[in-house]
Amino acid sequence: MSHMGEPHEAVGYVSTISRSKLFVNLWGIALLDDGAICVADSNRHCLWRVDSSSGNAEIYAGASGKGGYRDGSWDEARFRRPLGLARSESSLYLCDCDNHRIRRIRLSDREVTTVAGNGDDKERDSSTCLLTDASFSYPRGIAVREDGSILVSCWFGQKVREIKVGKHVCTLAGCLEAKFGVPSQLSVGTDDSVYVADTSVLRRISNNEVETLTTRRYSHVEGVAVDEDENVYFTGNDTIFKIAALSGETTALCGRGYSGKSDGLGAIASLDTPRQLLYDAKSGYIYFNDTAAVRKVKIAPQSFYDTALPNDLAKFVDGEDGLPQGDVIFLVAEKRLRVNAKILSVRSDYFKTMFSLSWRESSKGEVAIQDTTYESFYAVIMFLVTGRLEVRKYSDIVPDILILADRFLIATLRDFCVDYLAKRRSRRTALDYLSLADTYGFQDLRDVYVKFVAKNVEAFRRDERFANLDSQLLEEIESLSSS
Secondary structure (H helix, E strand, C coil), X not given: CECCCCXXXXXXXXXXXEECCCCCCEEEEEECCCCCEXXXXXXXXXXXXXXXXXXXXXXXXXXXXXXXXXXECCCCCECCCEEEEEECCCEEEEEEXXXXXXXXXXXXXXXXXXXXXXXXXXXXXXXXXXHHHCECCCEEEEEECCCCCEEEXXXXXXXXXXXXXCCEEEEEECCCCCCCCCEEEEEECCCCCEEEEEECEEXXXXXXXXXXXXXXXXXXXXXXXXXXXXXXXXXECCEEEEECCCCCCEEEEECCXXXXXXXXXXXXXXXXXXXXXXXXXXXXXXXXXXXXXXXXXXXXXXXXXXXXXXXXXXXXXXXXXXCCCCEEEEEECCEEEEEEHHHHXXXXXXXXXXXXXXXXCCCCCEEEECCCCXXXXXXXHHHHXXXXXXXXXXHHHHHHHHHHHHXXXXXXXXXXXXXXXXXXXXXXXXXXXXXXXXXXXCHHHHHHHHHHHHHCHHHHCCCCCHHHCCHHHHHHHXXXXXX
């Protein structure tokens, strides 16, 4: 087994996490809570757990080379040609292709159960809560929506199906005018659109309509992923392509256009029929399988850089008149942070004004900062000092950073945070971001989320947070949704 070490940070750089003789034909891929990667090996009839640091692989569920059908503990369960993988907060869902069933692996103990399917290879929906009445013809791709519904693409059935657990199985697309070739991986966008890797083209299902997104045909379009900015990534021609959200332009992210195993930047790297793609917002990587390797490609920078930093520091070096000397100690959530007051003054008008007024917060010369966390305040101070915000590291607290950037009059950081949140529209966070924007007066962000919620108002009405929105905001949303 070989492991290629830490990857380069450049966007488009491909690195191999694990290439093992244990692997035969890798398909589905998912991230586990401990940072390890779970992959489905269709020829070995099992799932592997791959350590993302060492590259070492071990059985996660099933038994290598022993196909069959059995629910139970991870080591007792059996699969027959497992393909697509997707995860929810608490479970992995698997297309057990040749068993014509959808399986669930509970993350807490790896217990395997059957969610839907009766083993028949015919396509049949179920209008009852008994999901084993339904049948799937070689299920291949799978995705989980935020509401918990499961989407499945069927190889021979040439359809995309929807499973409402405890309710029914129905056909989402592929039974009327729209026809699929061999639909493979599915990915759900921020607006709940469903992207389908379909043989030689990329397609999208939105509002019950199916459209083709690619303007040419490719070989082996089997993987697709969508990032929070709604950029779409797909496989084809031994390459990973990107469709830019704003321009719609398709460009090659990595790969030479022919099969190979080399790592490197962009077209220097070679890929061997890449299969499923997995986007991880936290790290800024897309993880993927090619035939017998687990690999990743960098698609987003780790940090946001402030271009105003050099000019601001020039004031520091030149000794601009009136700047304070020495350090200031901030007291935040019972922790102390010492920072050079002069640097803060050239970087923020708020602090410049504070230090020019012979400030005294206490006899110890400490400035108490209220209504925030130490982590959020530290991120803002480090941005002022270094000109850098580690976006991936602080992605979960960007709303708090936005509030502080507005409070301390840091326009570049405030504008970045507004843009960052505006591009990360999802049903899970939309109402929280809308309330934030309305409360603090971030009008551009408010406008984005009013339109997003209005467009998907039926889904949001089922969320208890919706009724708690400001009455004027609710009226605006209802008016826009009906227009």
